[in-house]
Amino acid sequence: MSVASTDIQNLAVDTIRTLSMDAVQTANSGHPGTPMALAPIAYQLFNHTMQYDPAQPLWPNRDRFVLSCGHASMLLYSTLHLAGVKATDKSGKVLDELSITLEDIKNFRQLGSVCAGHPEYAEAAGIETTTGPLGAGVSNSVGMAISQKWLAKNYNTADHTLFDYNIFALCSDGDLMEGVACEAASLAGHLQLDNLCWLYDDNSITIEGDTDLSFSENVGERFKGLGWNVVHVADVNDLSSLADAIDQFRACEDKPTIIICKTIIGYGAPNKQNTHGAHGAPLGWDEVELAKKSYGFPPEEKFHIPDGVIEHFREHLGNRGQAAYASWQETWNAYQKANPKQAAELQSVFDRKLPAGWDKDIPEFEASEKGDATRNSSGKVLNAIAANVPFMIGGSADLAPSNKSDLKFEGAGDFLPQHYGGRNLHFGIREHAMAGAVNGICLSGLRGYAATFFVFTDYMRGAMRLSAIMHQPTLYILTHDSIGVGEDGPTHQPVEHLTACRAIPGLNVFRPGDANEVAECYRTAMQIDDHPSAMVLSRQNMPTLCRTKYAPAAGCAKGAYVLSDCEGTPDVILMGSGSELGLCVSAAEELTSQGKNVRVVSVPCMELFEDQSQAYRDQVLPPEVTNRVAVEAGIRMCWDRWIGSQGKFVGMSGYGASGPYTEVYEHFGITKDAVVAAAK
Ligand SMILES: Cc1ncc(C[n+]2csc(CCOP(=O)(O)OP(=O)(O)O)c2C)c(N)n1
Numbered sequence: 065m066s067v068a069s070t071d072i073q074n075l076a077v078d079t080i081r082t083l084s085m086d087a088v089q090t091a092n093s094g095h096p097g098t099p100m101a102l103a104p105i106a107y108q109l110f111n112h113t114m115q116y117d118p119a120q121p122l123w124p125n126r127d128r129f130v131l132s133c134g135h136a137s138m139l140l141y142s143t144l145h146l147a148g149v150k151a152t153d154k155s156g157k158v159l160d161e162l163s164i165t166l167e168d169i170k171n172f173r174q175l176g177s178v179c180a181g182h183p184e185y186a187e188a189a190g191i192e193t194t195t196g197p198l199g200a201g202v203s204n205s206v207g208m209a210i211s212q213k214w215l216a217k218n219y220n221t222a223d224h225t226l227f228d229y230n231i232f233a234l235c236s237d238g239d240l241m242e243g244v245a246c247e248a249a250s251l252a253g254h255l256q257l258d259n260l261c262w263l264y265d266d267n268s269i270t271i272e273g274d275t276d277l278s279f280s281e282n283v284g285e286r287f288k289g290l291g292w293n294v295v296h297v298a299d300v301n302d303l304s305s306l307a308d309a310i311d312q313f314r315a316c317e318d319k320p321t322i323i324i325c326k327t328i329i330g331y332g333a334p335n336k337q338n339t340h341g342a343h344g345a346p347l348g349w350d351e352v353e354l355a356k357k358s359y360g361f362p363p364e365e366k367f368h369i370p371d372g373v374i375e376h377f378r379e380h381l382g383n384r385g386q387a388a389y390a391s392w393q394e395t396w397n398a399y400q401k402a403n404p405k406q407a408a409e410l411q412s413v414f415d416r417k418l419p420a421g422w423d424k425d426i427p428e429f430e431a432s433e434k435g436d437a438t439r440n441s442s443g444k445v446l447n448a449i450a451a452n453v454p455f456m457i458g459g460s461a462d463l464a465p466s467n468k469s470d471l472k473f474e475g476a477g478d479f480l481p482q483h484y485g486g487r488n489l490h491f492g493i494r495e496h497a498m499a500g501a502v503n504g505i506c507l508s509g510l511r512g513y514a515a516t517f518f519v520f521t522d523y524m525r526g527a528m529r530l531s532a533i534m535h536q537p538t539l540y541i542l543t544h545d546s547i548g549v550g551e552d553g554p555t556h557q558p559v560e561h562l563t564a565c566r567a568i569p570g571l572n573v574f575r576p577g578d579a580n581e582v583a584e585c586y587r588t589a590m591q592i593d594d595h596p597s598a599m600v601l602s603r604q605n606m607p608t609l610c611r612t613k614y615a616p617a618a619g620c621a622k623g624a625y626v627l628s629d630c631e632g633t634p635d636v637i638l639m640g641s642g643s644e645l646g647l648c649v650s651a652a653e654e655l656t657s658q659g660k661n662v663r664v665v666s667v668p669c670m671e672l673f674e675d676q677s678q679a680y681r682d683q684v685l686p687p688e689v690t691n692r693v694a695v696e697a698g699i700r701m702c703w704d705r706w707i708g709s710q711g712k713f714v715g716m717s718g719y720g721a722s723g724p725y726t727e728v729y730e731h732f733g734i735t736k737d738a739v740v741a742a743a744k
């Protein structure tokens with residue numbers, strides 16, 4: 065049926081609103097007020113701005129839309145539905161069905177619906193990243209903008225523009241109050257990412273009430289100070305002013321743009337002043353009906369899509385996107401002929417595959433009593449891999465010389481303002497934004513890595529968790545892994561961090577025990593493209609084990625393996641990771657010389673060991689051998705499962721101390737003698 069409003073644009077905007085209201089009200093859960101207010105922005109972006117083909121939602125040159133205020137998820141779902149965005153299967157093939165059906169919307173926030181409470185990446189095509197924790201989405205958007213610049217610089221040619229997409233992120237007061245957003249904005253401003261546009265919902269309200277309570281800064285002035293182009297829109301319902309603002313974004317050549325949009329939460333609902341109703345709670349059907357009346361919609365009809373709205377999206381977004389995609393395909397076809405080598409690299413990016421020969425130069429390390437710090441071996445292995453994975457980029461939060469995370473080979477280069485071709489990123493001291501940005505880099509198809517001291521994972525844990533939720537292969541290079549840091553003392557000595565990181569479901573935590581384990585852990589991690597990996601590496605040296613005497617490090621692929629064994633049933637199993645593996649080895653030698661049967665098990669990655677068959681796990685840790693000792697310079701918690709109720713643990717139970725690391729190890733009793741004593 066048709067409704068009173070004759071203006072098709074308003075009708076489309078109001079349909080986004082009413083679908084969102086009905087979904088929230090039906091679920092009786094969620095935030096309706098923000099989608100109602102922001103509907104004009106979503107409409108203007110999708111239908112009149114973005115280079116986006118709803119029939120090709122994974123098109124590499126599509127503009128990205130990030131809904132950083134994930135609590136307004138219905139805004140995204142309603143818009144993707146009306147825009148006719150197609151579904152894709154796991155392999156990325158486009159299906160002849162909608163990504164978000166009306167049925168999904170009717171089941172908003174119900175189990176099994178792709179319309180989850182907050183947008184979940186990969187649940188439905190068109191959701192570019194998982195948002196919900198405020199600030200996360202905008203930090204991802206900076207990584208996406210970095211990726212576009214990098215791809216354009218490295219792969220566009222004078223004849224062929226493959227990458228000219230922009231990134232739009234919609235954010236709220238909460239987003240901009242979060243520290244991570246300011247870190248990310250500071251980085252984006254520094255890098256002069258003019259392909260990045262944030263639209264800020266300046267509605268002067270958060271959950272507790274008016275922003276007067278807690279947020280009175282001048283956001284525009286702040287962003288000017290951060291090097292951004294600041295544009296204002298007085299009323300988002302004036303679509304032409306939005307269009308003008310977006311033109312100002314396009315015209316700006318050397319800065320990211322923030323469009324500060326005045327909006328009224330719960331727009332159209334008569335009692336919108338009721339902050340509760342507009343925020344964490346549905347409006348109630350009465351209010352919903354009144355709002356629908358104010359839009360000229362049939363008040364009692366639910367999930368109503370007036371005639372012409374879907375056609376209107378098809379006519380604008382659909383046609384524009386189809387033409388843009390077709391013309392890009394022509395460019396891509398020509399590019400493949402003209403630049404086969406680069407095209408093959410890009411195909412790997414598009415397919416999320418590692419190129420052939422990616423691991424051919426991973427070094428093998430010679431046995432050495434003196435050995436090396438695993439951070440040093442990591443630097444060598446990272447460089448050997450990255451040299452053969454041309455789309456691997458990353459960097460450190462100002463600790464590259466300590467993290468050994470710099471790519472040093474010929475041509476690696478730095479990624480700097482207006483010099484966007486380099487592979488070494490410089491995140492500055494912004495750990496959380498770094499991890500958020502690297503998630504955005506991985507979401508863009510590149511293999512991104514982020515490096516810092518292990519102890520500062522505390523500062524980026526939110527983003528690490530999101531890379532696991534999103535199944536991104538984000539690589540975290542984390543050095544200075546324990547009290548082995550020595551003189552820097554307790555603030556710099558991780559204690560609970562191994563357990564804390566292992567507690568993040570889906571994050572593989574690797575703590576290699578010598579140089580060859582570093583190589584094998586990298587080899588394993590690189591091939592896992594649906595989980596993030598953390599490489600936890602030492603500052604101090606550890607011996608490089610002789611792999612003819614001990615089992616090959618290839619066992620790392622299984623998470624844990626028997627490093628050295630005895631005849632018959634072991635009297636004791638010693639197990640450890642990282643720098644404490646060497647303690648297990650020397651304790652085993654001593655115990656063996658005293659006539660004990662000793663097995664040493666190396667445990668570089670508990671998560672992968674957990675994934676092995678029961679048979680393999682029992683083979684490594686025979687259930688009948690209950691005398692087990694685990695050694696790790698961290699807390700005991702996650703070892704209990706492996707050592708069992710009879711087991712002993714040699715490690716930490718509180719914070720570390722400042723001093724030369726050998727003395728600190730002695731002080732806390734993490735020594736060969738302690739392991740020998742525990743074994744007895
Ligand atoms: C990191 C984080 N902290 C807290 C929340 C819970 N939360 C959801 S929305 C919101 C604030 C809403 O205010 P605003 O960001 O201005 O959005 P609006 O209500 O105006 O849409 C909060 C605190 C969250 N989602 N993420």
Ligand SMILES: [Mg+2]
Nearest residue numbers: 237267269270
């Ligand atoms: Mg707000």
